[in-house]
Structures are given as C-alpha cells and as structure tokens.
Amino acid sequence: MGFNYSRERTPHGQRPGGFGSRPQRNESTPVDKIKATSKDFLKWTPQERLQNAMELGCYLSQNLKTNQIRRVLETARRVHLSLKREGRGEFIDDVVKMRYLLAYAVGKETNRYKKDALKTLYDVLDPMLEVIMNNPTPENFEVFYDFLQAVVAYHKFYGGGD
Numbered sequence: 001m002g003f004n005y006s007r008e009r010t011p012h013g014q015r016p017g018g019f020g021s022r023p024q025r026n027e028s029t030p031v032d033k034i035k036a037t038s039k040d041f042l043k044w045t046p047q048e049r050l051q052n053a054m055e056l057g058c059y060l061s062q063n064l065k066t067n068q069i070r071r072v073l074e075t076a077r078r079v080h081l082s083l084k085r086e087g088r089g090e091f092i093d094d095v096v097k098m099r100y101l102l103a104y105a106v107g108k109e110t111n112r113y114k115k116d117a118l119k120t121l122y123d124v125l126d127p128m129l130e131v132i133m134n135n136p137t138p139e140n141f142e143v144f145y146d147f148l149q150a151v152v153a154y155h156k157f158y159g160g161g162d
Contacts, residue, residue: 030055031120039127042143049147056124057154064117065161066152068109072101072125073152080145083138092136099129121151 028036034052037044044052066073075098079091102122109115125148132140 031059031124035120035123038124039131041128041147042131042140049143050150053147053150054154056121057151057156057160058158060117060121060151061155061158061160062117063111063113064121064155066155067162068105068114068118069102069121072098072105073148075101076145076148079141083141091141092133095129095132095136095141099126099133102126102129 030052034056041049075094079094082091102118102125106115106118106122109118128144128147132144
C-alpha cells in the first residue's frame with residue numbers, strides 16, 4: 001500500500017513510509033494521485049478502485065466522521081435503490097445535489113483538519129460526479145456508488161468514527 005496515514009497497519013501488515021513520515025515536497029502521495037485521476041475513474045480497474053478506496057478511506061479516517069458526509073451518502077443510496085427498482089431513471093438532479101452538498105460540507109467546516117479531509121473528499125468525488133453528469137448512465141453511477149461505499153467501508157476499517 002502507499003503512504004501510511006495512521007498508526008494502523010494495512011490489511012497486508014505493511015507500514016510503508018512508517019508512521020509520522022511525510023512525503024518530500026516534490027513527492028506526491030497516493031491521495032494526490034487519486035485526486036489527479038478521479039475524472040478517469042471509469043477507466044480504473046477493479047483492483048485500482050479497491051486500492052484507491054483503501055488509500056482514501058485510510059486518509060479520511062484520521063479527521064473525518066461519516067456523519068459529516070451523511071447527506072451525500074443518503075442521496076447516493078437513494079439513487080442506487082431507485083436504479084435497482086426501476087432500472088433506468090432520471091437522476092441528474094440528485095447528482096447535482098450531491099455536488100453542492102459536498103461543497104457545502106467543505107464550506108461550513110471550521111476545523112482546519114476536518115476541512116482539509118472534506119476538501120480532499122470533494123476533490124476526488126466532484127470530478128467523478130461531473131463525469132456522471134456528462135454521461136448519466138446507471139452503469140456509470142454504479143461504479144461511482146461502489147467506490148463511495150468502499151471508501152466509507154475502509155474509513156470505518158481504519159478507525160473512522162460515525
């Protein structure tokens with residue numbers, strides 16, 4: 001696994017970088033790479049999606065609580081259930097809503113560390129949601145939703161609170 005954001009070991013028992021180490025100024029972290037490639041998330045392999053969800057979940061677990069993004073998760077869950085029931089449906093309005101809910105969560109946070117974590121999440125998810133807005137297929141939304149669920153799962157795995 002890449003850069004270690006916590007004292008916890010990765011699922012493979014590794015601690016690359018070691019606790020407390022920071023990347024050099026010119027060196028980018030795995031989270032930086034996730035942000036840089038998130039607009040191409042549909043091209044990620046299943047293994048890349050899993051790895052990226054693990055990295056992001058680990059990073060977010062340090063300063064973010066699930067309830068800080070609960071409204072985004074609820075909206076995504078509602079769209080997912082609607083697509084499962086109806087097969088196809090109009091969900092662009094919900095994607096737009098998720099984008100502004102993420103922006104609002106970042107904007108209202110006053111704690112610097114929590115704000116940084118929320119901004120990182122925004123920087124990853126917003127380009128994904130923009131891609132879905134430009135090509136709103138149930139399949140594209142499912143890839144996004146699976147990634148979001150994996151991030152939340154690994155956030156919890158690495159000790160993130162509710």
